[in-house]
Amino acid sequence: MSQRQVLQxxxxxxxxxxxxxxAVADLAARPQSIDTLRSADVVCLLRPLLLDVVxxxxxxxxxxxxxxxxxxxxxxxxxxxxxIVPQLIGSLPEENRYYKKAAAFVLRAIAKHSPxxxxxxxQYGALYMLVICLEDFDxxxxxxxxxxxxxxxxxxxxxxxxxVDAGAVPLLVLCIQEPEIALKRIAASTLSDISKHxxxxxxxxVDAGAIAYLAQMIPNPDAKLKRQVLSALSxxxxxxxxxxxxxxxxxxxxxxxxxxKNSDDYVKKNGATLIRxxxxxxxxxxxxxxxxxxxxxxxxxxxSCRGTVRLPGIxxxxxxxxxxENLSMVVIVSKGIPPLCLCLVEEHxxxxxxxxxxxxxxxxxHTTEHARHVAxxxxxxxxxxxxxDPRSSEDLKTKTKNALxxxxxxxxxxPALEPLLHEAPLSIMPHIIGQFSKVLPRDSKARRLxxxxxGLKKVQEIKAESGSLLQEYINTINxxxxxxIVRYYSPGYSxxxxxxxxxxxxxL
Amino acid sequence: MAAASxxxxxxxxxxxxxxxxxxxxxxxxxxxxxxxxxxxxxxxKYKAAVKIQRWFRACRVRAYLRYLSKMAILIQKRWRGYLxxxxxxxxxxxxxxxxxxxxxxxxAVRIQKTWRGYYVRKNIHNFYAxxxxxxxxxxxxxxxxxxxxxxxxxxxxxxxxxxxxxxEKEKKYQARKTHYLLSxxxxxxxxxxxxxxxxxxxxxxxxxxxxxxxRKQQVKSPFADELYGWxxxxxxxxxxxxLPVLPADRQKPQGPFRDPAEVLQQRYKPVExxxxxxxxxxxxxAKTRELTRREEWRNPxxxxxxxxxxxxxxxxxxxxxxxxxxxxYGQEAYGTxxxxxxYPKKWIADKDFETxxxxxxxxxxxxxxxxxxxQIV
Numbered sequence: 001m002s003q004r005q006v007l008q009x010x011x012x013x014x015x016x017x018x019x020x021x022x023a024v025a026d027l028a029a030r031p032q033s034i035d036t037l038r039s040a041d042v043v044c045l046l047r048p049l050l051l052d053v054v055x056x057x058x059x060x061x062x063x064x065x066x067x068x069x070x071x072x073x074x075x076x077x078x079x080x081x082x083x084i085v086p087q088l089i090g091s092l093p094e095e096n097r098y099y100k101k102a103a104a105f106v107l108r109a110i111a112k113h114s115p116x117x118x119x120x121x122x123q124y125g126a127l128y129m130l131v132i133c134l135e136d137f138d139x140x141x142x143x144x145x146x147x148x149x150x151x152x153x154x155x156x157x158x159x160x161x162x163x164v165d166a167g168a169v170p171l172l173v174l175c176i177q178e179p180e181i182a183l184k185r186i187a188a189s190t191l192s193d194i195s196k197h198x199x200x201x202x203x204x205x206v207d208a209g210a211i212a213y214l215a216q217m218i219p220n221p222d223a224k225l226k227r228q229v230l231s232a233l234s235x236x237x238x239x240x241x242x243x244x245x246x247x248x249x250x251x252x253x254x255x256x257x258x259x260x261k262n263s264d265d266y267v268k269k270n271g272a273t274l275i276r277x278x279x280x281x282x283x284x285x286x287x288x289x290x291x292x293x294x295x296x297x298x299x300x301x302x303x304s305c306r307g308t309v310r311l312p313g314i315x316x317x318x319x320x321x322x323x324x325e326n327l328s329m330v331v332i333v334s335k336g337i338p339p340l341c342l343c344l345v346e347e348h349x350x351x352x353x354x355x356x357x358x359x360x361x362x363x364x365x366h367t368t369e370h371a372r373h374v375a376x377x378x379x380x381x382x383x384x385x386x387x388x389d390p391r392s393s394e395d396l397k398t399k400t401k402n403a404l405x406x407x408x409x410x411x412x413x414x415p416a417l418e419p420l421l422h423e424a425p426l427s428i429m430p431h432i433i434g435q436f437s438k439v440l441p442r443d444s445k446a447r448r449l450x451x452x453x454x455g456l457k458k459v460q461e462i463k464a465e466s467g468s469l470l471q472e473y474i475n476t477i478n479x480x481x482x483x484x485i486v487r488y489y490s491p492g493y494s495x496x497x498x499x500x501x502x503x504x505x506x507x508l
Numbered sequence: 509m510a511a512a513s514x515x516x517x518x519x520x521x522x523x524x525x526x527x528x529x530x531x532x533x534x535x536x537x538x539x540x541x542x543x544x545x546x547x548x549x550x551x552x553k554y555k556a557a558v559k560i561q562r563w564f565r566a567c568r569v570r571a572y573l574r575y576l577s578k579m580a581i582l583i584q585k586r587w588r589g590y591l592x593x594x595x596x597x598x599x600x601x602x603x604x605x606x607x608x609x610x611x612x613x614x615x616a617v618r619i620q621k622t623w624r625g626y627y628v629r630k631n632i633h634n635f636y637a638x639x640x641x642x643x644x645x646x647x648x649x650x651x652x653x654x655x656x657x658x659x660x661x662x663x664x665x666x667x668x669x670x671x672x673x674x675x676e677k678e679k680k681y682q683a684r685k686t687h688y689l690l691s692x693x694x695x696x697x698x699x700x701x702x703x704x705x706x707x708x709x710x711x712x713x714x715x716x717x718x719x720x721x722x723r724k725q726q727v728k729s730p731f732a733d734e735l736y737g738w739x740x741x742x743x744x745x746x747x748x749x750x751l752p753v754l755p756a757d758r759q760k761p762q763g764p765f766r767d768p769a770e771v772l773q774q775r776y777k778p779v780e781x782x783x784x785x786x787x788x789x790x791x792x793x794a795k796t797r798e799l800t801r802r803e804e805w806r807n808p809x810x811x812x813x814x815x816x817x818x819x820x821x822x823x824x825x826x827x828x829x830x831x832x833x834x835x836x837y838g839q840e841a842y843g844t845x846x847x848x849x850x851y852p853k854k855w856i857a858d859k860d861f862e863t864x865x866x867x868x869x870x871x872x873x874x875x876x877x878x879x880x881x882x883q884i885v
Contacts, residue, residue, distance in 0.1 A: 209792060254652075261656045263663075290645060293652030300653060326638060333642045334649050 004273035021060040028067035062102035070109035097138040104144030115155035127166035134171040150190030155196035179329045192232035199239035215250035223264040230270035238277040259298040272312035283323035318359030354399040361403025375416035437476040683717040
């Protein structure tokens with residue numbers, strides 16, 4: 001009898017502990033109660049439960065700690081300060097997979113807040129344990145471990161290198177081949193986080209054979225998986241020409257273009273980013289992108305999205321056009337200029353406008369044909385407006401100015417230049433007048449048009465310092481016309497005429 | 509004779525002499541005058557002769573000088589002519605050479621001009637190739653756009669179909685749940701109001717649907733935790749971590765059964781695939797291992813492999829087959845032992861069974877064709 005009573009006491013205690021752990025875990029899932037929990041010093045109370053005899057209490061305590069650390073930096077720091085991490089890590093090898101999952105959750109929740117916390121975790125030897133978890137058979141454990149590794153590797157190159165040194169990369173590549181979609185997603189996102197920092201890390205990922213598996217997963221219908229895979233490939237390709245070539249050789253091309261038509265915006269964005277990272281390195285890679293019809297897909301993608309999702313697509317067009325004039329002509333022929341124009345007009349964000357202005361500058365700067373196409377699309381007044389707008393940022397102004405200068409240096413299409421003549425500020429004026437001075441001496445019809453549209457009048461009104469380039473251009477233009485016309489249009493001509501009338505003595 | 513003449517003459521002479529003396533003064537004057545005249549004449553003649561001689565000598569000298577200068581001129585003329593002609597030949601040669609060079613240059617320029625124009629237009633700035641390329645790119649763009657459009661449409665369709673199917677499934681489930689709303693003979697159901705011309709589609713669905721069976725009591729497995737909320741863990745695990753405990757008072761079944769503990773251990777042996785099985789055949793480490801294996805097979809120094817050093821493998825690495833390979837009354841020989849292996853310990857007699865009839869001739873040779881280092885003799 002007394003034995004049963006004694007046992008009952010212990011059972012009560014166990015039930016109380018289990019209830020407490022369960023309740024704290026439930027409360028930790030709700031953000032409102034976390035402050036109260038924090039003030040009640042919950043971390044120190046949960047700590048002994050981690051060493052409890054009953055495995056389910058351990059697991060639930062770990063889960064509760066994970067949720068707490070997930071919510072807030074201070075709680076995460078409190079968890080680390082309470083010395084919980086070594087306990088978690090030390091007990092990992094013997095535990096079952098639920099505990100491993102919960103422990104990985106705690107580590108991930110702590111690591112996600114800041115590099116210092118991630119560093120602290122790494123110093124406790126967490127990486128070794130996480131890699132052991134990666135070798136486990138249960139996909140949930142692998143997922144938790146790779147998620148934690150991803151959050152650790154995300155912060156800076158040193159932590160990434162530490163993750164790689166712990167031997168995580170081949171195991172992550174094996175994880176990608178597993179059938180569970182969530183595991184694939186997280187492994188892909190971890191590989192993306194590792195390879196984004198430096199070319200050596202990206203090379204390590206490539207050496208483990210990741211590219212082939214990632215490329216195989218692009219056609220997968222799951223949108224979130226596609227996001228991560230495309231992001232991983234673009235982080236690998238962005239560092240150097242060789243890596244970009246390796247990615248391009250993995251036969252991604254027609255498949256990536258279908259991603260650009262996906263209904264999910266971030267899939268489109270990451271797909272466009274991948275194409276941008278491949279196209280930006282050399283003209284041959286851009287040529288390859290163009291030959292597989294990438295330009296058309298990117299242009300359609302730009303036309304169908306709004307906001308920052310468009311940005312990588314715009315930059316792709318800019319990079320492709322920048323490499324050579326043939327590629328720039330290809331962009332023009334694929335009807336790339338109207339969407340870029342629309343971007344300039346519609347978008348509110350300055351950096352997207354700046355990117356669109358830069359891209360238009362790259363397209364138009366090669367030869368007069370290119371500049372003509374750009375000018376015909378009525379781009380120049382828009383660029384000028386943006387340049388003169390006081391609300392534009394410095395960066396936007398610089399980029400629009402460069403784009404205008406580049407296009408104007410080759411533009412001989414006078415009907416597009418004339419509206420600019422009336423509105424342009426003095427910094428742009430020399431370029432415009434320069435172009436006029438190149439074309440007018442040779443073309444008589446243009447001279448006539450120049451006079452009738454009031455251009456000559458405007459030119460006379462410009463005051464330039466003598467000896468400057470602007471004055472030379474003005475003189476060249478004035479020399480194309482007879483004296484009387486120039487005098488007729490010079491300002492104050494009517495006054496001089498009236499003076500002559502006054503001083504005239506009539507001959508009777 | 510001379511003397512005679514001289515004598516006569518002496519007389520004559522004396523007369524002459526006297527005469528002469530008379531004339532002497534006049535003769536002297538005459539003589540003087542004549543001498544003076546002669547002298548003057550002589551002087552004049554002398555001067556004239558000198559003049560003439562002088563003149564003649566001068567003429568001669570002049571003629572000589574003229575001659576000399578003529579000769580000098582001739583020499584110089586001939587020499588200069590010769591020199592200039594020689595020089596002229598050189599000049600002509602040079603001019604000819606230059607003219608030839610100019611001609612060649614011009615022809616070369618023509619050739620180079622045509623070639624360069626052709627080469628540049630063909631290879632470097634091939635306008636027609638560029639045009640064709642741009643056309644090709646446009647065509648490819650169109651194709652890509654069409655294909656993408658088609659794919660997007662197909663995906664839309666699929667999505668719609670999925671949504672429709674889901675709705676259908678929902679409806680059917682609802683119908684099955686509320687099958688009791690079906691109208692009977694006496695009472696028209698909710699969906700079959702008498703004022704309607706034909707029953708509601710829900711009514712028709714209800715007519716077709718089978719009522720749901722009772723939900724089986726779901727056994728809560730000991731591993732059910734809230735950690736199932738995680739995406740990969742959707743159902744309870746298939747593996748058993750602890751061996752099922754048989755009831756203690758279970759009667760030992762009669763028959764040649766193995767020890768249950770052994771059987772359970774063999775049945776629930778944890779899966780530990782070897783590295784070879786875990787890894788795919790086509791992964792690069794596997795391929796390199798294959799390569800090294802082949803190399804080792806090709807290039808050994810001698811044919812005999814090293815024999816094992818210890819008997820560790822005999823005692824500790826015994827292969828235990830899984831339970832599924834066991835036969836009804838013990839282990840089946842298939843896959844575990846060699847086909848032709850025999851176990852003399854299991855024989856109940858020393859000799860083989862007597863055959864009633866001759867067996868197949870080939871099989872008679874079994875055991876007899878092989879040498880003693882093989883199996884039986």
